[in-house]
Amino acid sequence: MDLGLTALELARIQFAFTVSFHIIFPATSIGLACFLAVLEWKWLRSHNPIYQDLYKYWLKIFAVTFGMGVVSGVVMSYQFGTNWSEFSRIAGSITGPLLTYEVLSAFFLEAGFLGIMLFGWGRVSEKAHFFATFMVAIGTCISMFWILSSNSWMQTPQGFSIEDGIIVPQDWFAIVFNPSFPYRFAHMAVAAFLVSALVIAATAAWHLIRGRRDELVKKSFSMAMWMILFAAPAQVLIGDHHGLNTLKYQPAKLAAMEGHWETNVDEPMPLYLFGIPDMQEETTKYAVGIPYLGSLILTHSLDGEVKGLKEFAPEDRPNSTLVFWSFRIMVGLGTLMVLLAVVGLWLRKKERIYENKWFHKFALIMGPTGYIALLAGWFTTEIGRQPWVVYGVLRTEDALSNVSANQVGITLIIFVLVYTVVFGTGIYYILKLMYKGPQFIHTPVEEQGGVGHFRTPMRPLSAVEDSLETKDQTKGE
Structure with a gap:
């Protein structure tokens, strides 16, 4: 076969x-x-x-x-x-x-x-x-x-x-x-709380949409929304520190995540919102970026220097096409989680959190996004580590058993x-x-x-x- x-x-x-x-x-x-x-x-x-x-x-x-x-x-x-x-x-x-x-x-x-x-x-x-x-x-x-x-x-x-x-x-x-353990442990722990809170909120939202207003459903929804309100912004903060750690210890992964090919010497790095990294032509096609924002987020300065993928040998580069988009899926869904938490807090203050059907539909749709963001984050981490199974020490191809493709x-x-x-x-x-x-x-x-x-x-x-x-x-x- x-x-x-x-x-x-x-x-x-x-x-x-x-x-x-x-x-x-x-x-x-x-x-x-x-x-x-x-x-x-x-x-x-x-x-x-x-x-x-x-x-x-x-x-x-x-x-x-x-x-x-x-x-x-x-x-x-x-x-x-x-x-x-x-x-x-x-x-x-x-x-x-x-x-x-x-x-x-x-x-x-x-x-x-x-x-x-x-x-x-x-x-x-x-x-x-x-x-x-x-x-x-x-x-x-x-x-x-x-x-x-x-x-x-x-x-x-x-x-x-x-x-x-x-x-x-x-x-x-x-x-x-x-060096990366404290950030990755915190990132995963908060991700687990978000995954469960979104599932609980979506389950309760489903029954709110169907007309249930008993204390079992309302209590589930309320507790889940409080957790999302705490965990979603915390995840953004932890993710920022994790990114700084990645820039220091795994610069090739960071460059692949950003679709960043050229080192921005003495000039600001844009943040690409959209693009298609091409590994053969060594460029990010159709790039749509925000000037200065890449340097600001990654180095916390407007003109901070970030190594580009061309600084690394082709055989040492992760697949930027995959990592670029898996990272953006994770970040995009994380942004929606923060939005869900903020809207939920506003509706709670208005005493309408159990009555707004549009918000309940939003919470229901967001139910599986915790899993999607979790998987996207793991893909970013693991694909971004390639071609190393132990970064900088053992290549993936050298870790394989003596097995056939069949x-x-x-x-x-x-x-x-x-x-x-x-x-x-x-x-x-x-x-x-x-x-x-x-x-x-x-x-x-x-x-x-x-x-x-x-x-x-x-x-x-x-x-x-x-x-x-x-x-x-x-x-x-």
């Missing part, structure tokens, strides 16, 4: 496909886990059943996304041995321990408390259950910490030496807290088919839950299974209709 692509190209496509599927689930579960912790904390303080009902509803969606995130992550990690064994051989002494720390400190923590979080209602005390929820939320953030540390080290490597062609760790503090092509096709069926089913179930929306429970305490909690079904990931069940079975049944 000849797909007309090399083994290297197919291996990169396969990893891009699996990581793109994977990243949307952890991003959702990180945000939802923290949202669930807030809901249960507010319920413990007020015993307002609205928070309890919302917790039970979003817990099901969290469980599905968490499970799919774990499965897709395991599949992705196996590719380090199948397609990228040379990367594992050369850089495994650093990336291996970092991923091990993630498993030991985060995955075990999540797995240890997840069962209590999902099935502990009525079986443990209120505080014990909240502690389990809190530990799962902390675990998702710790997992993000180690994954981002590993990936950031590949972007800005330090704290190592090379002995007999093998990367050997020398300073673990420098490795973990490498071997990688066949597994890629299998991945596409299996992922479509398995994760398509999971996504369909999540959408079905969102379509149904949160339901009132308000069951008396004595019918909830004990210690002030609602009854939890005994089978995991129970059907949607279980949310309407309010009576326990008798002991003899």
Whole structure:
């Protein structure tokens, strides 16, 4: 079977496909886990059943996304041995321990408390259950910490030496807290909160459009909009500092993101809003730019110097055509998120946030944009790093296993088919839950299974209709 692509190209496509599927689930579960912790904390303080009902509803969606995130992550990690064994051989002494720390400190923590979080209602005390929820939320953030540390080290490597062609760790503090890690960790964390907040807001907006005005829907919408109001502007600020870091440590990536070919010596650099970078002709065609703005944003001065792509050898340049547009998709959607937050604040002040259908439609449309911006950001980061898998140290082509194009092509096709069926089913179930929306429970305490909690079904990931069940079975049944 000849797909007309090399083994290297197919291996990169396969990893891009699996990581793109994977990243949307952890991003959702990180945000939802923290949202669930807030809901249960507010319920413990007020015993307002609205928070309890919302917790039970979003817990099901969290469980599905968490499970799919774990499965897709395991599949992705196996590719380090199948397609990228040379990367594992050369850089495994650093990336291996970092991923091990993630498993030991985060995955075990999540797995240890997840069962209590999902099935502990009525079986443990209120505080014990909240502690389990809190530990799962902390675990998702710790997992993000180690994954981002590993990936950031590949972007800005330090704290190592090379002995007999093998990367050997020398300073673990420098490795973990490498130059790009603080910015990329903050950027990803806020992105996860934005992804979840936009999904929650869109779900509530859908039911507001359909005429629901109960407290479950209004509370979901209100809490999500507050998070977007905080996270969207914060992301802009973090993104600016991340850009300055990229300019310092990965200037070729920055030049590709801006479609910037010539170094602007003693003259301002424009910011291109539109253009088509041509890698062969070394120019950005049909460029539409704003004078001075490029230098101002990238260097915080009107005539700051920024290296152009021509300063780097052709074989060391990332694909500007792809990176240029993936970056603009991310920034454009981020701008719309800020607009959504500002309009929402204005409508809240006017006491019309639950009545303006145009705004609800806007929030509904914005629901999936968190995922699109997230993927666009990852494409910018990973494609912009090329042709290096460890920036400036190990080339991607030298990290490939001894595999043929046919071997990688066949597994890629299998991945596409299996992922479509398995994760398509999971996504369909999540959408079905969102379509149904949160339901009132308000069951008396004595019918909830004990210690002030609602009854939890005994089978995991129970059907949607279980949310309407309010009576326990008798002991003899």
